[in-house]
Amino acid sequence: MSEIVIYGKPTxxxxxxxxxAxxxxxxxxxxxxxxxxxxxxxxSDGQRRIPVIVEDGRVCVGFRRGS
Known part of the structure; x- marks a missing residue:
């Protein structure tokens, strides 16, 4: 199982x-x-949107329901 890392603010x-999720x-x-x-x-290539989710080397900026 790969590690998922979520960068963000707790609030x-x-x-x-x-x-x-x-x-x-x-x-x-x-x-x-x-x-x-x-x-x-x-x-995130300088994007200031959170969360930034890293999984299997893929970077996803932002989170939408169902993502």
């Missing part, structure tokens, strides 16, 4: 929905450190 409703995911709080924010921006 963001979209991040909360993504975490609920992927309870096995590792959560990275982008507000916890500058390094976390920089990593999220690198993965």
């Amino acid at each position: 963001c409703p979209h991040t909360k929905r993504a975490l609920a 992927h309870p096995e995911a590792r959560f990275v709080d982008i507000l916890a450190s500058e390094a976390n924010m920089e990593e999220m921006l690198r993965l």
